[in-house]
Amino acid sequence: MNPSHTVRRASSLAANLGLSERVFASAADRAMARAIDDGLERVEAGLVEQVRFADAVADVTSRYLLEAGGKRVRPMLTLLTAQLGDGSVDDVVTAAMAIEITHLGSLYHDDVMDESERRRGVPSAQTVWGNSVAILTGDLLFARASQLMAKLGERAIRMQADTFERLVLGQLNETVGPDPDEDPIEHYIQVLADKTGSLIAAAAQSGIIFGNADPALEAPIIEFGEKIGVAFQLIDDVIDLSPQPEETGKVPGTDLRAGVVTLPLLRLQDLAKTDASSADLLDRIRRDVLPAPADEAGDPFDTNTLAARIVPSRATVDALVDELREHEATRATLAEAHRWAREAVEALAPVPEGSVKKALTRFADTIVERSS
Numbered sequence: 001m002n003p004s005h006t007v008r009r010a011s012s013l014a015a016n017l018g019l020s021e022r023v024f025a026s027a028a029d030r031a032m033a034r035a036i037d038d039g040l041e042r043v044e045a046g047l048v049e050q051v052r053f054a055d056a057v058a059d060v061t062s063r064y065l066l067e068a069g070g071k072r073v074r075p076m077l078t079l080l081t082a083q084l085g086d087g088s089v090d091d092v093v094t095a096a097m098a099i100e101i102t103h104l105g106s107l108y109h110d111d112v113m114d115e116s117e118r119r120r121g122v123p124s125a126q127t128v129w130g131n132s133v134a135i136l137t138g139d140l141l142f143a144r145a146s147q148l149m150a151k152l153g154e155r156a157i158r159m160q161a162d163t164f165e166r167l168v169l170g171q172l173n174e175t176v177g178p179d180p181d182e183d184p185i186e187h188y189i190q191v192l193a194d195k196t197g198s199l200i201a202a203a204a205q206s207g208i209i210f211g212n213a214d215p216a217l218e219a220p221i222i223e224f225g226e227k228i229g230v231a232f233q234l235i236d237d238v239i240d241l242s243p244q245p246e247e248t249g250k251v252p253g254t255d256l257r258a259g260v261v262t263l264p265l266l267r268l269q270d271l272a273k274t275d276a277s278s279a280d281l282l283d284r285i286r287r288d289v290l291p292a293p294a295d296e297a298g299d300p301f302d303t304n305t306l307a308a309r310i311v312p313s314r315a316t317v318d319a320l321v322d323e324l325r326e327h328e329a330t331r332a333t334l335a336e337a338h339r340w341a342r343e344a345v346e347a348l349a350p351v352p353e354g355s356v357k358k359a360l361t362r363f364a365d366t367i368v369e370r371s372s
Contacts (some may be wrong), residue, residue: 016224032083032355039079039088039096039151040072046097051104052143061129061137062144065104073232074099074203077363081207081221083356084214091152098148098160103199104165107140108134113171114260149215152210159209163202170185170194174261189230197229224360227344232367234337235263239370241325253321259291263336267329281323288312289320334368341368 051066053059075096082092110116111124112131118124126134142164149160170191178187204225208218240255240262255262268285271278289312324330341364351357 015080026355029355030359031231032080032359035083035087036076036079039082039093040075041091043072043075043079043096043100046093047100050097050101050148051141053140057133058137058140058228061125061133062140064122064125064128064137065107065119068122072100074103074200076223077203078207080356080359081204081213082211084208084217084351085211086213087211089211089212094148094151094205095156095210098145098152098156099147099199099203099206101141101148102160102164105138105145106195106199108138108141110173113175114255115258116254124185129226155207155209157158159202159205166194166198168339170196170198174209177261184261185263185270188261188263188266192230192233193226196233199234200229201225217351220343220347223347224268224344224364227340227347228367231337231340231344231364234263234333234340235368235370237264238330238334238337241321241330243322244327252318253289253324255272256285256289256321256324257291262326263333264327264330267332268324268327271329277327278327281320281327285320285324299333338368341365 005144040062047066048063049125051062053062078092078096078099079088081089086092097299101157107119111119112126112134116124117127125137134216146157146160149156170193173187174191174195178184201222204221205218207213208215208221237255241253243252251257256265265285268278268282273279345361345364348357348360351360
């Protein structure tokens with residue numbers, strides 16, 4: 001990785017998240033933005049070092065997604081909340097690196113579980129090296145993150161373990177789906193809280209703990225992180241249907257085409273119970289977009305199977321993705337994301353007024369603005 005490229009990328013992150021706009025015009029605001037940029041440069045340089053392995057194969061595979069880019073949202077939150085205390089001290093930078101490496105490891109696993117073909121604009125790891133190598137690379141990164149957290153003491157180890165447990169439970173519950181008597185939407189939101197909210201909350205919490213901020217701020221900051229994490233993922237559900245793949249790095253409707261459950265689809269299923277047009281759209285999506293269930297797929301070379309499930313044209317699938325994007329189900333998802341972001345900001349009430357609170361509020365706004 002080109003060192004100068006690393007510095008340029010890191011120093012632009014705060015600006016990308018709205019931390020260097022004119023609304024942060026005071027000397028204190030500018031100083032905070034510079035502190036975050038400086039901290040991000042240290043984190044980025046540290047990440048390059050921490051994902052190096054003596055084993056030649058591991059060294060290549062573990063650096064793959066790091067070098068593909070990313071906004072480093074979680075380290076940025078750690079550095080930001082640390083400004084409520086001593087700022088970007090060494091322990092804060094170490095925690096920020098551990099959180100981001102945990103996130104990177106989860107991406108390798110997620111892409112295997114979801115059978116994703118691309119990540120961050122490049123072929124996903126398992127399409128390059130296969131599932132086993134991708135899973136083992138994720139495991140290596142989790143191990144490296146744990147080593148970093150171990151340097152910070154027992155509390156850091158416990159926080160990492162608790163967060164990792166929630167990441168796995170979220171993935172497990174997503175895989176098995178809701179119980180027959182469980183509300184599918186409530187189940188889905190809990191999956192998001194575990195898979196996405198828990199790690200973002202841990203990132204924000206780390207800044208408070210290792211930045212030696214007021215312990216009374218820990219609970220509201222955790223709540224902020226958890227809720228903004230759910231909002232973040234709900235906006236991703238909307239963005240998945242975006243007609244601008246050059247911005248998302250994915251084909252519009254990637255999750256839908258892969259049969260990955262998202263809130264727009266769940267909302268559509270709910271609306272289909274009482275609305276005929278929603279039921280018609282759902283039937284067409286099930287027939288032409290969603291992959292056939294394993295127990296219904298049959299022999300792909302059997303003529304009866306082929307007759308029962310004719311492969312639709314790309315234009316047909318694209319049109320159905322467009323129709324879902326414009327449907328009330330997706331508008332309801334967007335409204336839900338805004339509600340979670342609004343509640344995240346409300347959780348910041350105990351945080352003192354100033355640059356950090358202003359930036360966290362702006363960060364929440366930026367999360368939901370990604371869909372516009």
